[in-house]
Amino acid sequence: MARAIGIDLGTAYSCVTVFQNGKAIVIPNEQGDRTTPSYIAFTDDGRLIGSAAKTQVAMNPNNTIFDVKRLIGRKFDDATVQADMKYWPFRVINDVGKIKILAEYKNEIKLFRPEELLAMTLTKMKEIAEAYLGKKISEAVVTVPVFYNLSQRQAIKDAGNIAGLSVLRIIGEPTAAAIAYNIDKNVSDERNILVFDLGSGNTDVSILKTEQGIIEVKSVAGDTHLGGEDFDNRMVAHFVKEFKRINNKDLSQNKRDLCRLRTACERAKRTLSSSSRASIEIDTLHEGIDFYTAITRACFEELCADLFRSTLEPVEKALRDVKMDKASIHEIVLVGGSTHIPKIQKLLQDFFNGKELNRSINPDEAVACGAAIYAGVLTGDKSEEVKDVFLLDAAPFSLGIETTGGGMRALIKRNTTTPTRQTQQITTDWDNQSDIVIKVYEGDHTMAKDNHLLGSFTLSGMPSAPRGVAQTEVTFDIDPNGILNVSALDKSSGRESKITITNDKTRLSKDEIEYMITVAKKLKREDKTQSERISAKNSLESYCFNLKEIINDKKLTSEIDIHNKKKMIGTIEETIEWLEINQRAVKAEFEQKLIQLEELCSQIMRKL
Known part of the structure; x- marks a missing residue:
């Protein structure tokens, strides 16, 4: 039985998988869908996550x-x-x-941090897996874009913590896809694989070397803000202009109408992957005006031409970084829903001089499958398929410290194999300096200020000495999740100071995480209460209509006299009317009404 799950936490859709009996299994949600929308909705009645949230977005756009x-x-x-x-x-x-994201929930204004909301989607994935496996799950491997920085990776771990999941490992999405490809194809000889991952929110490229089950990430590149959502935005903007040109009305400020248009554009984009033309048909889109139009694949490609071309920039960068030419790539593996777009495929194939693209693995599920496989590896699965799997990941950014004069000294350079530990010596800048402030940065610019400040700490109490005499060792230790620990040791005094890079200004504090865990548990209890309430309401409603149908069937109720029949129908009608007025009644009230109705029917039937 699996002990951990794999989660592809997507921008638009998420997928949960498990490794069992030597293969990764995609777990369907309660609707039978293999992916679940990464949507959360707040209503007067309660909270919705996944498909239920997405289907009502046009009616409840603000929340x-x-x-x-x-x-x-x-x-x-x-x-x-x-x-x-x-x-x-x-x-x-x-x-x-x-x-913070503002939403109205049960007639109250609530503020949520992104980590809280991601935790809700993770919780949904966890519950889907638990329903399928019939057991509680507390561990997961979660995938992220390869170019997520340390703050973003740590935020994912925080979201997992809030959701009640121990995140065993955070791995890059294309890396996970490469694991799935490697297992699926049973690749044993040495091969250079380029994984091109174009999802809803980001473009990721990884170049990996695989041999005998060992998967080594050689270089990574990406854009965390270039994907299918941006293509949708271009189409939405195009049709907003067209609607204004035709009707002289601006719908850009109407959130509900924009949501309906966005849904239609997303559907049209998918259609254009297999057809040369797609229709947009929306009744009463804005101020009672119907909007019936169409878009050709050529028009869509022109709208997004610059964005499509930009997806090749990470490919070029990944090849440059590893000093590899196009001919050295044995396989180009496509991952992510947006790789279905024909123009994207053509641009990529042309870039590689006509080389055939590998479409052998499901682009929508490969990342999640790779996560499940690696979860199996980490939890000691003994299957023949994974016994030799070993992953060597790479740092997506250089990590270093600020030097005198404001420069950046990299201790761990971009694309260094991780986990890794690197040490460098620094010294004092003036006589009798007792404290050294160490500022830790992430990035590849020459000047520290142009990079991302991760945190700073001070090594205090150093013994008096002339400038340049003191010898301090600074050590960077990056773990398999890409989380960085930095320490400084004064060799003469033995004084040491250290920091785990978790104090970025955007990060959650320990107290905030504990509070969010408490809130998450409260919301889960409320969800359960709401689910039970709706179930009781539906049971009463179904009983009423089924009973009414039976009573009106002459063959089945010929023995019931007219008086009793009228009495039963009258009671049913009263109950239905009560239901319409009391939609928000509590579970016990619905159950009591059902009991009363059942007792009445039993009394009448006993008299027959």
Whole structure:
């Protein structure tokens, strides 16, 4: 029995898998779908997650949250956040630089951090797996875009913690896909594989060397803000302009109408992957006006031409970084829903001089399957298929410290194999210096200020000495999840100071995480109460209509006299009317009404 699951936590859709009996199994949700929308909705009655949330987005746009993965680990003033906010119907607010999402829940205004919302999707994936496996699950391997920085990776671990999941490992999405490909194809000889992963929110490229079950990431590149959602945005903007040109009306400020248009555009985009033309048909889109139009594949390709071309930039960068030419790549593996787009495939194939692209694995499920396989490896699965699997990942960014003059000294360079530990010596800048402030940065710019400050700490109490005499060892230790620990040791005094990079300004504190865990448990209890309430309401409603149908069937009720028949129908009608008025009654009230109705029927039937 599996002990851990694999989760592809997607921008638009998420997928949960398990490794059993030598293979990765995609677990369907309660609707039978193999992927689940990464949507959360808040209503007057309760909370909806997944398919139920997405289906009501047009009716409840302000309180339906999606694209949370694009917010994780970012600051409010991030340019990409500001750009995306124009397309989101929900409100993103600035809380001292931190991002919070506003929603109305049970007639109260609530503020949620992105980690909380991602935790809700993770909880949903966990529950789907538990329903399938018939046991509690507490461990998972979760995938992320390869270019997620340390803050974003740590935020994913926090989200897992809030969801009650111990995240065994965070691995890059294309790396997970390579694991799935390697197992599926039983590759034994040495091969260079380029995984091109174009999903809803990001473009990822990894070049990996595989041999005898060993998967070594040689280079990674990506854009965490380039994917199918951006193609949708271009189409939405195009049709907003067209609607205004035809009808002289601007629908861009109407959130409900924009949601309906976005849903139609997403559907049209999928159609254009297999057809040259797609229709957009929306009744009473805006101010009672129907919107019937169409878009050709050629028009769609022109709208997104620059974005499509930009997806090749990470490919070029990954090849440059590893000093590899195109001819050295043995396989180009496609992953992610947006790789279905024919123009994307053509651009990629042309870039590799006509080389055939590998479409042998399911692009929508490969990442999740790779996560499940690796979860099996980490939890000691003894299957023949995974006994030799060994993963060597790579650091997506350089990690280093600020030097005198504001420069950046990299201790761990980009694409270094991880986990790794690197040490360098630093010294004092002036005589009798007793403290050294060590600032830790992530990035590849020459000047430290142009990189991402991860955190800083101070080594204090150093003995007096002339400038340049003291010898301090700074050690960077990056674990398999890409989480960084930094320590500094003064060799003469033995004094040591250290930091785990978790104090970024966008990060959650320990107290905040504990509070969110408490809130998550409360929401789960409320969800259960709401589910039981709806079930009781549906049971009463079904009983009423079924009983009414039976009573009206002359063959089945010929022995019931007219008086009793009228009495029963009258009671049923009263109950149905009560249901219409008391839609928000509690579970016990619905159950009591059902008991009363059943007793009445029993009394009448006993008299016959």
